[in-house]
Amino acid sequence: MSEFQHTQASHCESGVMSTMLRHHGLAISEPMAFGLSSAISFAYLPIVRINGLPLVAYRMPPKWIIKGLQKPLALKMRFETFRRPEDGVRRLDQLLADGQVVGLQTSVYWLTYLPEDLRFHFNAHNILAFGKADDGSYRISDPVAEMAVTCPPDALQRARFAKGVLAPKGLIYYPLGRPQEPVWEKVLPKAIVKTTRIMLDSPLPIIGVRGIRRLAAAIERLDIGTQAQHSKLFIGQVVRMQEEIGTGGGGFRFIYASFLQEAADRLAHPVLNELAETLIDIGDEWREFALATARMIRDRDPLQPALLAGRLRRLADREKQFFLDLRRAA
Amino acid sequence: MRDADVPQEGNRTLGGHRKAVYAKGDDGKLHMVASAGWEVEEIVTAQAVADLERLAADALARYRAGLTSPLEVQMHRARMDIPLLAQATGLWQWRVRRHLRPEIFSRLSPALLHRYADALGLDVAQLKDVA
Secondary structure: OOOOOOOOOOOHHHHHHHHHHHHOOOOOOHHHHHHHOOOEEEEEEEEEEEOOEEEEEEEOOOOHHHHHOOOOOOOEEEEEOOOOHHHHHHHHHHHHHOOOOEEEEEOHHHOOOOOHHHOOOOOOEEEEEEEEOOOOOEEEEOOOOOOOEEEOHHHHHHHHOOOOOOOOOOOEEEEEOOOOOOOHHHHHHHHHHHHHHHHHHOOOOOEOHHHHHHHHHHHHOOOOOOOHHHHHHHHHHHHHHHHHOOOOOOHHHHHHHHHHHHHHHHHOOOHHHHHHHHHHHHHHHHHHHHHHHHHHHOOOOOOOHHHHHHHHHHHHHHHHHHHHHHHHHO | OEHHHOOEOOOHHHOOOOEEEEEEOOOOOEEEEEEOEOHHHHHHHHHHHHHHHHHHHHHHHHHHOOOOOHHHHHHHHOOOOHHHHHHHHOOOHHHHHHHOOHHHHOOOOHHHHHHHHHHOOOOHHHHHOOO
8 A cells, every 4th residue: 555645625524535535546636525525515503503503514514525425436435433432442543553544533622733722622523544653642634734643542532532513423434445437427417416406405494595594594683782792602603614614715615616627627518617716706705704704703893793694695696596507507 | 716815814723734725826727725824714713712711711700709610610611511511421411500519519429520520631630620
């Protein structure tokens, strides 16, 4: 097996899969891993609470990318979770001793190599373990880090067996067999159509474009009087989910736009390039929304939830039009 | 976002790390660019951290006034809340809430203390010592 090579990525799960597949001989970029698994989305989940604030996601739930790449790449991924941490540690050590590169689901709070301020109880962070150092610590390729890092065994064990929302239960995953170069003409349109279905046709009003409108309505209801502090935390959380956790700057929209550019080349279908341009524009508008929100949090602008709600509704309109156009193009 | 728009103003919450973002180069193609950080991200992260610190400071003040147990202080320092601490210890939330009361906490069994300390990544002595 070839020497393992760490690569930085924008999002953890697509980064892990891109690196893992490359290690197994199939060069798949991060945006391709993201797009091919139809991972872009929007979800506003008022019942799932993280530190008392609702979960807002700009992509599909954890494991979606890992699972979604199996079919197009004729790849079988093996997933293992453990009831007892000791079993999980033993199994990971065994796989590493066999030279396997192993994907792990972890809680960022316990990962000691991350900057203190980013260590919240967020349980769906994906990293790769690719060996053990002489002192017993694990050699880790964390997609959001610039370099490969090491993590002490007790910290990693805590991170893998953290409790709470999306508890990882020690999840490890690795491919069985070798991934195959797919038939692009077949898999790409299929993946794109699936994305448009998620964004436009979800039966639940909290998923897809309708989810953006739901969130707009929730923001509009926020109090600016006695509860202003809580309202600011709420809108701050929305931006944190957009920018901080896993990606940067309108992140997922740009990753997907990059995927569309790649797809345009592979399929010789230039209209996808034009759609990518539109999506870059939409990503920029998400960044403007983040900026406007941050200014209100810092009191540089007065707190006006209705204004933010208006921006979100405009984003919902634009994304709806975009995904309708994308459906026609695919 | 074009290459030139990639925020490089720094973000102290990143602790010197740089993150990878996608931006449009001169050829119109998106590619990966390292970003030193965006003030917007710094604001929202610092806001979340400050709120957690406020909760911990508030609990510490009440602990000093004899109104709450060290457990509540340590819970907030570990950036947890009652639902999460309950899940991490495998206890019911109402029990955790009850254990936050100083008179109840002082009578907790060593086994329970150990369970809390473990969930918080501490030992029992650290759990009790919040000063």
